[in-house]
Amino acid sequence: xxxxxxxxxxxxxxxxxxxxxxTHLVFMHFLRKTPSWKYLRSLAGWATIGFLGSWAxxxxxxxxxxxxxxxxxxxxxxxxxxxxxxxxxxxxxFIMLPxxxxxxxxxxxxxxxxxxxxxxxxVRNLALxxxxxxxxIAGAGIIISGAARS
Amino acid sequence: MTTHVRDTNLLIRxxxxxxxxxxxxxxxxxxxxxxxxxSPLKDTLKTVFAHxxxxxxxxxxxxxxxxxxxxxxxxxxxxxxxxxxxxxVWSSILSAIMMTAFFVVHALFF
Numbered sequence: 001x002x003x004x005x006x007x008x009x010x011x012x013x014x015x016x017x018x019x020x021x022x023t024h025l026v027f028m029h030f031l032r033k034t035p036s037w038k039y040l041r042s043l044a045g046w047a048t049i050g051f052l053g054s055w056a057x058x059x060x061x062x063x064x065x066x067x068x069x070x071x072x073x074x075x076x077x078x079x080x081x082x083x084x085x086x087x088x089x090x091x092x093x094f095i096m097l098p099x100x101x102x103x104x105x106x107x108x109x110x111x112x113x114x115x116x117x118x119x120x121x122x123v124r125n126l127a128l129x130x131x132x133x134x135x136x137i138a139g140a141g142i143i144i145s146g147a148a149r150s
Numbered sequence: 151m152t153t154h155v156r157d158t159n160l161l162i163r164x165x166x167x168x169x170x171x172x173x174x175x176x177x178x179x180x181x182x183x184x185x186x187x188x189s190p191l192k193d194t195l196k197t198v199f200a201h202x203x204x205x206x207x208x209x210x211x212x213x214x215x216x217x218x219x220x221x222x223x224x225x226x227x228x229x230x231x232x233x234x235x236x237x238x239v240w241s242s243i244l245s246a247i248m249m250t251a252f253f254v255v256h257a258l259f260f
Contacts, residue, residue, distance in 0.1 A: 063201045084257035089250040092182045099174045103167040110164045116228050122235035129239050
């Protein structure tokens with residue numbers, strides 16, 4: 001694996017985990033009675049940038065290297081389902097994440113201007129969904145990495 | 151406490167973004183399952199975009215942008231925003247469940 005591919009994989013993991021962590025902070029602040037909307041707006045904005053960065057760096061690694069060098073190894077190994085199910089689900093669920101995170105940022109802008117309890121609850125659920133998707137994608141990455149090394 | 155959202159532009163943009171997100175979830179589900187079941191679709195994505203995943207991503211960006219630009223020209227209310235967010239959340243969850251279930255079945259029986 002070349003150095004740019006290594007850096008892309010590291011960036012995909014680190015920036016992705018950072019974006020998940022920021023979304024977790026957003027969700028936890030939604031549990032407060034009076035969240036700091038300006039702070040939440042900043043967190044959600046950086047989370048969106050993080051998901052986009054992880055998306056782009058992951059795309060480079062996946063398109064250039066994974067299909068040719070990693071996928072065949074997993075399919076011939078003891079855990080082919082790690083690609084057939086886990087990777088396939090991961091790569092397609094990931095496509096939705098930056099859009100969900102961008103929508104979350106727009107919705108926090110609304111709540112910053114004027115609060116509405118029903119919208120707040122709906123947006124909290126969106127943050128939770130992003131968080132759960134992010135956790136699934138991070139866990140899937142660990143399984144795929146393990147399957148490739150086994 | 152429930153109050154009226156006065157900044158209509160923000161409300162409309164937020165609703166447009168939520169609707170775009172819901173549309174992306176539907177598109178990705180259709181393209182992903184469709185491309186596995188009907189190889190000409192996957193081949194077309196590969197031919198046009200170099201890789202099927204890049205094709206799905208590019209089409210998702212395109213659809214989100216189109217929905218966002220079209221829907222931000224219409225009026226919105228707090229009720230329509232709440233509904234759009236709920237649709238975005240549930241379409242994303244159903245999309246994730248459907249695609250994962252499909253790949254489980256695909257791995258077991260195909």
